[in-house]
Amino acid sequence: MDSFPAYFPLAGRKVVIAGVGDAADAKARLFDGSPATVVRLEGHEAYLPGSYTGATLAFIASQDEVFVQAAAGAARAARVLVNVVDRPDLCDFNTPAVIDRGEVVAAVGTGGAAPVLATMLRNDIEAQVPEGMGRVAALLARFQGEVRKALPTLHERRAFLRDAVLGEAAQAAREGDMEKAGQLFREALARGAGRKGMVRFVAGKGPADLLTLRAVRALGAADVLVIDADADPEVIKMARRDAERMDPATATADHLIQLAAEGRQIVRLITQAVDPAQIHALTQAGVAIEVLLAAPSA
Incomplete structure (x- = not known):
């Protein structure tokens, strides 16, 4: 990834917006309802480093190049991260398209290169995230x-x-x-936690867009991943990054049975046919199994 997304807690924080006009007002609206203290600056006040002291973020919005350069320099002198509207070359960070659901916040960014695309993608995602x-x-x-x-x-x-x-x-x-x-x-x-352990065999050969929705969800819920060496990297990316990784050589039927008995959700990313002997051993031990093959290509 070209940019690393990060979230800044806003409770008790100061955010400075330097400049006037529609662009500055739009940045201010991003913080409507947030616990941050928003400070608006105009004119000579925006040129003083002291105006930005204690701020977490600074947004600068102006068509005046002198104003932009002076305000950005003052904010950086106060060691504040700067975003200059429509000037990616002058930004320490880019403003994403935001889906705001209170405690749940999602964002789509394009590194400042395609804000219209980010907005379109945000609208698609927003429709899938209920207000509550x-x-x-x-x-x-x-x-x-x-x-x-x-x-x-x-x-x-x-x-x-x-x-x-x-x-x-x-x-x-x-x-x-x-x-x-x-x-x-x-x-x-x-x-308490009543979920039973399960072993899901998921097609790992790729391409990733042939995975069924059920398989994608299984990857996202996995506690343990057992991955064949030639599995498609794009398929592997769909799994939880903090899931435990296990070498196929150590993923014996007995080991999988033990993990399932502990309530673990195990995904076995396979690139060959499922081993019938392992399926039989798991079934005999009462372990729930699901085989999730890729959807047929068009």
């Missing part, structure tokens, strides 16, 4: 400590949270009933 997802994130944040205490094992905690975001508590949060959501979440936590 920010409340679901707030619910999970509220119970974060309790979840860690009740489920100290990482894979159990992940399994519980994956189920929770699709469960009744999350639905209540999306609908705005946070009291009910809290009650349902606490009841679910008392029941």
Whole structure:
């Protein structure tokens, strides 16, 4: 990737916007409803490093080249990261197209090269993210400590949270009933992580766009990945980056059975036919299995 996306906490932070006009106003609107303190600067005040002291970010919007250069220099003298509207060459960071759902924020960036494309992609993604997802994130944040205490094992905690975001508590949060959501979440936590382990065999030869949606979701939910050496790198990229990686030579049937007994979600990325002996051993041990082959090409 050409740019690394990062999120800056805004609570208690100062954001400076130097300049006037539509572009400056548009940057200010990005922070509507945020906990940041937004400071607007005009004229000579924008040329003083002291005007930017303590700021986390500075946005500069002007058609006046003298103003832009002086304001950017002053902000950098105050050791503040700078974004100059429509001038990628003068930017320390680029402003992405933002999907704002409160605690849930998604962004699409093109490195400043194609903001229209970023906006179009944002609109596509925004339609897939319900308005209430920010409340679901707030619910999970509220119970974060309790979840860690009740489920100290990482894979159990992940399994519980994956189920929770699709469960009744999350639905209540999306609908705005946070009291009910809290009650349902606490009841679910008392029941603990009930997800059974599973081994999914996923076609890893590629190309990635032939994977079924079910296979893509399996990769995203995997706790353990067993990857054949010649698997398509683009397919591997679809898996969770923090999933445990296991060499195929050590992924014996007994080992997979043990992991499944612990509740692990295992994805075996295969480039050859599934081993019938391994399937038989897993089935005999009562391990749930799913074979997810690529969709046929057109």
